[in-house]
Amino acid sequence: MQLISGESNDLDDMRRLRAFVGKRRHCPSKGQNDTHHVSYTEFRRRIFQRSSSEGPAESTPLATGRQCEPSFEFDTVCQRLELDSPPRHHEQAQRVLHGNLPETALVGGMVDHGAVTFGDFAARGRLATENHPEQGWEWRAAVQEEAGFDEKRHILQPFAILDKPSVSQQGKSVIKLAAPSLLNDYYTNLLDCSCNGMIALALGSCVYLWNSETRGLAGYLDLRPRPGTPYHQVQSISCLSWSRDGRALCFGTRRGELQLWDVEHKQNMRCLPSHLSVVRALSWKQQLLSSGSVLGHIHHLDPRAPTPLVGAVVQKEGICGLQWSPGDDRLASGTTDGHLCIWDSDIAGVTRSRQPISTMEQPSAVKAMGWCPWQRKMIATGGGWKDGELRIWDTDSGTCVTSTNTNSQICSLRWAEKNKYLVTGHGLPHHQVNCWSWEFPSLTPIYQLAGHSHRVLHLAINPDSTHIFSAGADQQFHIWDM
Structure with a gap:
């Protein structure tokens, strides 16, 4: 040719x-006489x-x-961790690390937070978009439809009403909406409600925003892959979380990417340094964001700083739950092998030698978890299908103060602060939503809300504790009137 x-x-x-x-690599001296160089x-x-x-x-x-920027050497990890339920389309959920590679490039030195306000990095967001044009994340209005969309994908529109409002056996009204393409993965965290009542629900590679007060779809963030990208290489979202003031939404992907969006102004604020494996959980501590990965790495990020990474720790097991306490003085992390770890609020520094202040064990993964809003040292956890036990732990003593057997997989868990309820979402055999009252030390079931045909993977509660939102593997989104 x-x-x-x-x-x-x-x-x-x-x-x-x-x-x-x-030749230059083997040249012992820069002063060698070589006219051919x-x-x-x-x-x-x-x-x-x-x-x-x-x-x-x-x-x-x-x-x-x-x-090369200074990097922190994490332990080498050369094994794959099984998902409880694999996605319908094969994706490269993890990248196996060889040699002594760090999971992410962690910049050495600590960052002076300075007097930077949360809204100051709108300009930085524009720079992040310019520097990462291949990311393809775009804001789209709810009414916007683009020619050439796959018709099969849009046969069932997200948040379309499936049935007229009905009444459950417990006398609670329920509205059933569509949630097509919801990933049936036990370890994901794809639903959250902001302090303003805005629902964020991840469906595949899109995040849909739905106003729970107006009952209308506000818009969605869509990943537009480069032309010619095979479908199985399009990254799906694995977790998301609203900031506490409801202005910013962060979501992580199965390829380790973290995106931070200013929802009010509909623009990407930053693409944050993250993991080289699936991002499983996110949690906010005021303006600080913590993320946990499938390889057991917890990163603490300050999005306002030029160098966002301000701290990191590593666990031996994969992270599937992460939550800061209501007083921001403790961080709980749940692992795939059943460890509930409690960390203090000192997150500065990048180290693998730091140990949790207490560790508790249960027979299955600690994915469903939540701090009690009015008993701030107490945390509730739900067991998987091998366990099915609902437990409340005293994190000061590291002991379980009460537990009850639900005889089913507990996939999700939330506290309703104003009603002082504990709400759990379940898998087999009944795929229901349970409400509990907790008067120390006993847990008492109040309601059993049936309507999903598959396991209830995700729960959210509005700020007034008047509605429970549930998303299930049956690709339905339910609104329960409490």
């Missing part, structure tokens, strides 16, 4: 350059001269002046 004009000479230049670099700048100049006069040239053979 005949090469395009100009390409042969460029390749010859590259071969000579590689030989030149190889030509500088890299000269090679680069020749390539661009030929490209402008004769035809297209190859890309620059070597990166110039690239410097």
Whole structure:
């Protein structure tokens, strides 16, 4: 095959350059007399001269002046962790690390937080979008439809009403809405309600925003892949969380990406440094964001700072639950092998030697978890299908103060502060939502809300504790009037 004009000479230049670099690596002294050595700048100049006069040239053979940022060496992880339920489309959920690679490039040194306000990085968000054009995350209005959409994908619109409002056996009204493409994965966290009553629900590679007060779809964040990208390579969202003031929404993907959005102004604020594995859980501490990955890494990020990473720790097991306490003085992390770890509020520094202040165990993964809003040292956890036990722990003593067997998988858990209820979402055998009252030390069931045909993966409660929102593996979104 005949090469395009100009390409042969460029390749010859590259071969000579590689030989030149190889000789330089073995050269003991910079002062050796070798008249045949030509500088890299000269090679680069020749390539661009030929490209402008004769035809297209190859890309620059070597990166110039690239410097590696200081990085933190985490433990090498060379094993894959099984998901409780694999996604319907195969995705590269994890990247196996070889050698002594860190999970993420962690910049050394601590950051001075300074007097930066939360709204100050709208401009930084524009820079993040410009620097990461391949990300393709776009805000789209609810009424906007684009020609060429896959019809099968839009047969059932998100939040479309499936049935007229009905009444459950307990006398509670329920509205059933559509949640197509909801990932049936036990370890995901795809539903959250802001302090303003805005619902965020991740469906595949989109995040839909639905106003629980007006009962209307506000819009959605969509990942538009580059043309020609195979469907199985499109990354889906694995977790999301609203900031406490309801202005920012953060979501993580199955490929380790973290995106931070200003929902009010409908713009991307930052693409945060994150993990090289699935982001399983997110939690806010005022303006500080913590994220946990499938490889057991917990990162603490301050999105206002030029270098967002301010602290990190590592656990041996994968993270599937993460939550700061109401007083922001403790962080709870749940792992896939049944450990509930409690960390103090000192998150500064990047270290793998820090240990939790207490660790509690249960026979299954600690994914469903939540701090009690009015007993701030107490935390509730739900067991998986091998366990089914609902427990409340005293994190000061590290002991279980009460428990009850639900005889079913507990997939999700939330506290309703104003009603002082504990709400749990269940899998087999009944796929129901249970409400509990807790008067120390006993747990008493109040309501059993049936309506889902598959396990209730996610729960959310509005700020007034008047409605429970549930999303199930049956791809339905239910609103329960309390």
